Amino acid sequence: MKMAELSAVSGIPVATVKFYLRENLIAAGERTAPNQADYGPAHVARLRLIRSLIEVGGLAVADAREVLAAIDSDLPLQDTFAIAQRTVSGHIDPTGIDHRALDRVDAVLDGWLVSADNPGRLAAARVIESLDEVGHLDARNWLARYAQAALLVAEADIDEIAARSDRAAQAQTVVVGTVLGDALFSAVRRAAQEHVSALRYSAVPSRHHQTP
């Protein structure tokens, strides 16, 4: 198909498709004339994946390029996981992290198989440090309950990956799951907060979306 059709089928404006081409997020089409190229279903699929990562997952273009390269590579799945995790976590300088906060995170994650440079371990310590500064009541207990919930989420994540049949599909699920999983969980958490708080305080929302 030509550029105009690629844009129509994927629902992405021509200017945006051209931008992704220039940024090497998608492969060039097969040249059919000096000023024309032919695109196939793989281009459509890739465009949808890019939109998902950037528009819904909130990745920067450079970060999207990095995780797409990891999908295309033949890196072991664990390495793809590590790249995806680093990309969504941003850079955290381990030397800037308070040791006591790190100790408290490690105490909660006791027995977990987690490497010292896991971006989540460092990021959690940074949040705990910040909660201490603002005088949050009981960050350790809060963290412990989050850790229990996170195990359920991680089990669901790994099951989704394991259900895929080949390496390429698994790598894509690793990336999509890592990037969109944060957005999905944050979203569901807000619905759960309203639900639990309504139950606790018997305040039924005025615009409940389900009829009683």
Next chain:
Amino acid sequence: MKMAELSAVSGIPVATVKFYLRENLIAAGERTAPNQADYGPAHVARLRLIRSLIEVGGLAVADAREVLAAIDSDLPLQDTFAIAQRTVSGHIDPTGIDHRALDRVDAVLDGWLVSADNPGRLAAARVIESLDEVGHLDARNWLARYAQAALLVAEADIDEIAARSDRAAQAQTVVVGTVLGDALFSAVRRAAQEHVSALRYSAVPSRHHQTP
């Protein structure tokens, strides 16, 4: 204390403190001379809260101003909750959301007390729509497992709020918990992913932070 001491005690550079003053994120100090003002412990506490929301929670300055105003107000706690949720969720146009995706979210949240315009309900539908587009395997089952975990997290959140003694402290916990809770959960999720995946595939991380 004077500006220099306020900066030293809070650990925030003078230029940044002045920026927050100009942006009305903190109250002006008590004027003691034409070019000098006096600041107290409340200023230090407020500065730490701002740093937590902006630097760790990733809020924009305008969003930080909005949630700080909600803390300072005497709005009912549920309204403060709604403001905090909206601020971290960004604007989502309900008319742009696919109805089938929304139906699938509602099916999973069946029986939850959630208003139609809960930002999490809309955001979850947007993620589900995007997962469908990229051909994610079984988004509904994944969502259902996330919802179970989100209930645990929401219980922990509401318990933290309920443990506070007065309205001002509760409102601050609502805001801090909503903003930093996303960051904390995402962090713990990454550690849990590494742990579950190492257990599942017997791949012990090479740089485990705990001695065996």
